[in-house]
Amino acid sequence: MNVHVTLSAGIDFDAELFANPVADDLAARLPLEAVFSDFNDVEKVASLGPPLRMRGVPDQDSPAPGEIGYYAPTQSLVLYYGTVGTWPGLVRVGRFDLALDTLRDIPDGFTARFVRVDAS
Numbered sequence: 513m514n515v516h517v518t519l520s521a522g523i524d525f526d527a528e529l530f531a532n533p534v535a536d537d538l539a540a541r542l543p544l545e546a547v548f549s550d551f552n553d554v555e556k557v558a559s560l561g562p563p564l565r566m567r568g569v570p571d572q573d574s575p576a577p578g579e580i581g582y583y584a585p586t587q588s589l590v591l592y593y594g595t596v597g598t599w600p601g602l603v604r605v606g607r608f609d610l611a612l613d614t615l616r617d618i619p620d621g622f623t624a625r626f627v628r629v630d631a632s
Contacts, residue, residue, distance in 0.1 A: 513539050514629040517608065521622045525610040526629070527580060533568040534582050535605040538589070543627040546589055549620035554594030555581075556615060558624070563587045566603065574598040580606035591615060591624075 513535075515527040529535040538544075546558035566584050574597060575581045581590040584601040593612040 515542065515606070516627050516629050517610075518625045518627075519618065519622050520624075521618050523610070523614065523618070525608060527606055527608040527626070529580070529606040530604065532603070532605065534564050534566060534603045537564040538582065538605055539628065543625060545623055545625045547621060547623050548591065548618075550616075551590075552594075552596075553616075554592065554596050556591045556593070556618070557583070557586075557588045558590075560587050560589050566601075569603045572598055572600040573602045573604050575602065575604045577612050578607055578610075579604050580608060 513529040515529060517527050518524050529539050548556040548558040551557045564582055575592045577592050577594055579592050581592060582603045582605050583590055591608060593615045
């Protein structure tokens, strides 16, 4: 599923959600707004509130820079701009098209709005 993301920092980019049950659960919540902050100089994280359902996916995963993840222990949506390794409770749910340095340089507290892009 194609998604468009608008940041309060004045940046727009496209993303794609993968075909897995957790990504499908996330897609059902679109449009979605979340406030992101930096974590460990490798990722931007935002609390999602109610948890996504962790069914039908591996118990752990290893996201790559440029991917979107869901971290179940903290119920967080994550945009990765660095390498984090493998973590239990982490599921890759998509990928985004934004320069990693641009994401890294955005200060804490930015809002991202995720909306579904209808296929024409």
